[in-house]
Amino acid sequence: MSAVTSDTNKDRIFIFDTTLRDGEQSPGATMTLEEKLQVAEALDEMGVDIIEAGFPIASNGDFEAVVAVAKRAKNSVIAGLARAIPADIDRAAEAVRHAPRGRIHTFVSTSPIHLAHQMRKTQDEVLEIISKTVAQARNLIDDVEWSAMDATRTPIEYLMRCVEAAIKAGATTINLPDTVGYAIPEEHFAMFKTIIEKVPGADKAIFSTHCHNDLGLAVANSLAGVRGGARQIECTINGLGERAGNAALEEVVMALRTRGDAMPYHTQIETTHLARASKIVSAAANFPVQYNKAIVGKNAFAHESGIHQDGMLKNAETYEIMTPASVGIKETTLVMGKHSGRAAFKDKLKELGYELGDNAFQEAFVRFKDLADRKKHVYDADIVALVDDEVGSVGDRIRIVAMEVVSKIGGVHKCDMTLTIDGEETSVSYEGTGSVDAIFNAIKQAVGQEPNLVLYAVDGVTGGTDAQASAHVRLEMNGRIVSGNAAEPDTLVASARAYLNAYNRLLIERGAAAQGAMAG
Numbered sequence: 001m002s003a004v005t006s007d008t009n010k011d012r013i014f015i016f017d018t019t020l021r022d023g024e025q026s027p028g029a030t031m032t033l034e035e036k037l038q039v040a041e042a043l044d045e046m047g048v049d050i051i052e053a054g055f056p057i058a059s060n061g062d063f064e065a066v067v068a069v070a071k072r073a074k075n076s077v078i079a080g081l082a083r084a085i086p087a088d089i090d091r092a093a094e095a096v097r098h099a100p101r102g103r104i105h106t107f108v109s110t111s112p113i114h115l116a117h118q119m120r121k122t123q124d125e126v127l128e129i130i131s132k133t134v135a136q137a138r139n140l141i142d143d144v145e146w147s148a149m150d151a152t153r154t155p156i157e158y159l160m161r162c163v164e165a166a167i168k169a170g171a172t173t174i175n176l177p178d179t180v181g182y183a184i185p186e187e188h189f190a191m192f193k194t195i196i197e198k199v200p201g202a203d204k205a206i207f208s209t210h211c212h213n214d215l216g217l218a219v220a221n222s223l224a225g226v227r228g229g230a231r232q233i234e235c236t237i238n239g240l241g242e243r244a245g246n247a248a249l250e251e252v253v254m255a256l257r258t259r260g261d262a263m264p265y266h267t268q269i270e271t272t273h274l275a276r277a278s279k280i281v282s283a284a285a286n287f288p289v290q291y292n293k294a295i296v297g298k299n300a301f302a303h304e305s306g307i308h309q310d311g312m313l314k315n316a317e318t319y320e321i322m323t324p325a326s327v328g329i330k331e332t333t334l335v336m337g338k339h340s341g342r343a344a345f346k347d348k349l350k351e352l353g354y355e356l357g358d359n360a361f362q363e364a365f366v367r368f369k370d371l372a373d374r375k376k377h378v379y380d381a382d383i384v385a386l387v388d389d390e391v392g393s394v395g396d397r398i399r400i401v402a403m404e405v406v407s408k409i410g411g412v413h414k415c416d417m418t419l420t421i422d423g424e425e426t427s428v429s430y431e432g433t434g435s436v437d438a439i440f441n442a443i444k445q446a447v448g449q450e451p452n453l454v455l456y457a458v459d460g461v462t463g464g465t466d467a468q469a470s471a472h473v474r475l476e477m478n479g480r481i482v483s484g485n486a487a488e489p490d491t492l493v494a495s496a497r498a499y500l501n502a503y504n505r506l507l508i509e510r511g512a513a514a515q516g517a518m519a520g
Contacts, residue, residue: 013256013265014232016208017043017249018052019281020069021081023240026287032474032481033065034505035284039237040069042280043076046273048249050077050103050232056095057088063095070099077101077143084108084133093140104137107147107175110154110162123158130165138170145173147210152176152183156191160199167201173232174205178221181214181244185224192228208232211247213239218247223255226265237281238289238296250274250295250327258322275328276353279384283485286457286472295327328353338372352380354387371468374489382468385461385487396504397422398447405492407435415442417496439496443503451477451506458495461487471498475506482506 020036023029031039036053043051053069054062070078078099080092084106096102108129109119115126130146137144146166151159163174176191183191188209196202209225209232211218222233239248253269260266278296282289291299301324340348345365349356356364364387371386372378401418415438418427428446432438436456444450455474460467468487471494475482484502488494 010231011265012231013226013267014049014206014208015047015249015253015267015269016050016052016079016210016232016234017048017236018210018234018246019043019236019240019249020065021052021054022234022242022246023236023281023285024054025242026240026245026285029240029285029287031284032483033061033068035483036065037068037072039277039281039284040072040076042273042277043237044072044074045270046277047268047270048076049268050079052079052081052105052234054095055081057082057085057091063091066092066095067098070096070102073099073101077103079103079105079145082106082137084129086133086136089133089137089140093137096141101143102141103143103145103173104141105145105147105175106133106137107149108133109150110148110159111150112155113153114150123161127161127165130162131169134166134169134171142172144171145175145208146171147175147177149177150179152178152187152191153180156194159191160195163195163199164201167199167205172205173208174202175208175210175232175234176225176230177210177234178212178218179210181212181218183211183221184215184217185220188221189224189228192225192230196229206231208234209247210234212241213244213246216244218245219251219255222247222252223263226256226263237277238287238293240281240285240287248294250278254295254322254327257326271326272328283472284483286455286474288459296329300324301329337378338369340368340372348380348383349387352384352387356387371489382461382487385468385470396500397507398443398500398504400496400500401425403439403493403496405435405439413438415439417442417446419443419446419500421447435492436495439492440499443496443499447503449477449503449506451475451503454481455483456495458491469494471495473498473502475499475502477506480506 020039024031040051040053053066056063056066066080078096080095082088082092082104089104089106092104108126109115110126115121119126134144134146148154148159148162166174192207196207207230209222209230211221233252235247235249235252237249239245253267253271256263256265256267257271275296278289289297291297294300301320342365345368367386371382399420401420404416406414412431413435414431416429418425426446428442430438430442430445432441440453454476457472459470461470468489469491470487473484482502482505484498484505486494486497486501488497
């Protein structure tokens with residue numbers, strides 16, 4: 001038995017995060033290797049039990065990402081997904097063998113509609129596939145998870161036969177996913193309860209839920225599955241995932257924590273990391289979190305109604321069932337401003353969870369003072385964006401010195417820019433179809449390279465016309481893809497700095513690749 005499945009505490013719920021696999025399958029949510037490693041590190045530090053790092057057979061890039069995540073794992077089990085195909089299983093085993101603890105997660109369809117139109121197999125043929133492929137996986141690794149794709153539309157009698165076959169072949173975790181978000185809580189509860197009570201050997205495995213949100217019931221169904229006997233929940237940060245997404249990790253975790261009276265179960269998640277993880281995934285996938293998103297949305301702990309505000313001032317529990325601090329969100333304050341000194345700024349950074357070195361702190365403080373001079377109110381979110389941006393830019397080879405942009409409706413858009421490249425100053429001027437186009441073209445002209453712009457997006461860090469703009473840029477050159485982020489009160493400056501942030505990462509990667517080639 002693996003370290004995960006040997007836990008004897010019947011009230012312990014294991015959290016299986018599939019942000020890097022199922023979440024990344026959201027159209028447009030593809031992450032770079034660097035972004036995947038950043039997400040995986042946040043999940044590992046937060047206490048996620050199992051991280052599904054990818055689908056190793058899908059591509060060389062996916063394989064390499066799973067290997068990289070596996071090598072850096074400290075506490076989490078690292079899982080690789082595999083179809084019920086021998087080559088898939090071998091590839092997954094090769095990828096996760098680098099982890100201190102690895103898992104092969106293999107799956108096959110079981111519902112009549114999938115068997116008829118996708119698998120084109122009989123029930124008996126699928127049973128044979130289950131037995132052979134699960135046994136193959138178990139011969140390669142001790143920790144094997146088996147999933148019945150489209151379990152909730154599979155007749156219960158046949159589903160029980162499949163589960164029994166998987167357990168006999170050596171599966172240590174059995175996942176019964178609501179692949180298309182079809183179930184309702186009562187059905188989900190009954191499915192797990194029936195199978196766990198009736199299938200021979202069910203006590204030898206951990207049962208798992210994996211719910212999609214097509215009807216908005218993913219979290220409710222996951223919790224119903226737990227009541228039915230499941231002890232693992234598969235979920236994603238921010239509910240990221242195909243179509244309408246998956247059960248949101250932050251929601252299931254906080255539901256269990258907040259309503260322990262009705263659901264006496266617990267997880268090992270350090271909930272104060274939830275807001276930070278949400279921001280990291282949102283930036284990496286370039287999927288903004290809706291303002292009224294439960295737990296981690298900008299308005300999750302905001303109160304505008306006069307009645308609500310009155311109640312909050314008298315006792316926060318009148319309208320908040322959990323504290324912002326419990327999920328890593330600090331209550332918005334206005335105490336930081338242009339008169340704040342280094343000690344106050346350092347104390348605020350510590351409160352927000354940052355420990356910076358002397359150089360990084362000094363650069364962040366200078367930018368904070370500059371921001372405070374320009375912005376009426378400096379919120380915690382402004383400081384978080386500023387520090388994340390500054391930490392990501394330390395050691396840049398290209399830096400912006402000055403920039404002037406001229407925009408005219410129906411006329412010329414022009415950017416005059418001065419940059420330092422490896423310490424040498426250079427000035428350029430370029431026209432474009434728009435202001436941002438002129439800025440990006442000016443940078444390319446100065447550096448002398450032509451990366452392909454894969455993605456450009458801008459979002460507001462806080463509200464108001466003086467809000468910082470958070471810009472996200474993704475560049476590709478010679479097969480390498482990198483991302484850059486920046487936050488500034490001025491959208492054009494944020495865009496320029498985000499582009500430079502990505503460009504610097506390209507130069508670093510190119511230099512590392514050249515050194516590797518020379519060493520070889």
